[in-house]
Amino acid sequence: TSYRSTMEDPWQKAYDFAVTVARKAGEVIRKAGESEIKVSTKSSTVDLVTKTDERVEKIIIGSLKEEFGEGTHCFIGEESVAKGEPCILTHKPTWIIDPVDGTTNFVHGFPFVAVSIAFAVNKQLEFGVIYSCLEDKMYKARNGKGAYCDDELIQVSDVKDINKSIIISEHGTDRSPEKVKKIFSTMQKILCIPVHGLRGSGTAATNMCLVATGAVEAFFEIGIHCWDIAAGAVIVKEAGGVLLDVDGGPFDLMSRRMVSANNEVIARRIIKEIEIFSAERDDAPIQKK
């Protein structure tokens, strides 16, 4: 089935609502950061989760269900998937949510924490909203309608020379020596191209906003999940950027691999250096998840 609305602009209301919900969620996170944070771990001792992650996801999904009904819309949320909910993108209208992107930052008081909310219909991303809640910056983009930060149009950098670029990547939560070795080997090769610098904010969502505003030229990572990058994908694309797979093929939201960049020249130059390692797809049949 194909989901279409007869209304002139079917998803405008959903988009506006997502912005309101993201702001509300960010306020909850900001307040929670002021008191003691109790930390638990998920897949490993460095994969952190807090009561705030779970609480904020419940607030977001609860608000969306109340507004749009439970039956017609689907929800993929980081903490719901961690509890065993499916992570499969169908043609139905689907919300893809990371309540607290940058949980490690949140726990440590490192000042980049984002709420990421994306919406897909017929497996196509329709809009994305990222609220960088400690900086109080609202990033948003709708398919075909441009990308904004606090209602100002944003655009990727026009740098085509890799030697004049700043590149972002992260280290992930997997500490197996062979993966860490590949991550650092890739970073070393990129640093020595040479580029102006390597950076990382600790949140994939914020990293993508940094590509979208032109503060950096590219962000790539293997191991991220669909909820880390779904909203950012729309924002980067609408800011004039490109999304590719780490092997140079088309971007696949569920593949846990992504290169986002200001243009294809920069993206393909980075791709030449990336040492790929395996990451199980987000939509792989459920076993341990």
Ligand SMILES: Nc1ncnc2c1ncn2[C@@H]1O[C@H](CO)[C@@H](O)[C@H]1OP(=O)(O)O
């Ligand atoms: N296994 C993994 N490998 C790489 N990045 C991951 C990851 N799990 C989560 N991330 C996300 O990547 C960024 C840091 O590497 C964060 O946005 C983090 O999201 P999180 O804070 O919501 O867990």
Ligand SMILES: [Mg+2]
């Ligand atoms: Mg995340």
